[in-house]
Amino acid sequence: MQVQSAIETKLANAFEVKHLAVENESHMHSVPPNSETHFKVTLVSDGFDGVMKVKRHQMIYKVLAEELAGPVHALALHLYTPEEWAKTGQAAPDSPNCMGGSKGDAAMAAKLKQGVNS
Template structure:
């Protein structure tokens, strides 16, 4: 889990973290076992106070530029100010399972995707 650890370290250094959770969701996608290609990041930081979502995302992309230029294919971002996190009930939406690539083909063959 070297990529996940790198993401956690970089975000912890770059932001005033109230809460950070990095989940490897690669197993939900059409990738080999033990892949580190799809991640879900939940980050709560006072750095996001008064900041629009696009600016928050841009800040994350800048910090994780090397990972995004490399093996990371997808990054789901759930970025909150402390007040937004409190208002949300401290929960984030579940990520759907991927239905692309070979998983979509298997669902269509079994009749699930029709």
């Protein structure tokens, strides 16, 4: 949990946090057990007020530049003002199932096999 802790600490220090959830979603992907490569971040801050979504993402990328240059392969960002967060019912969207890497290869192989045997 080293990478996850670093992400949580850096974001908490960089933003006036109303809500922060950092979820390690690596287990949902084709990576070795106990990996810390895929994360979902939900962050609510007054600092996003009046800031376009792309700029919000850029703010996060700047804070987490070291992690994104190294161990973090994917980062799903759900960034809200407190008012936007209230409108969501205080829930970030679920992440989609992974179809990349060997999972995607296996699914494609199964489809191809069905096509050959049809």
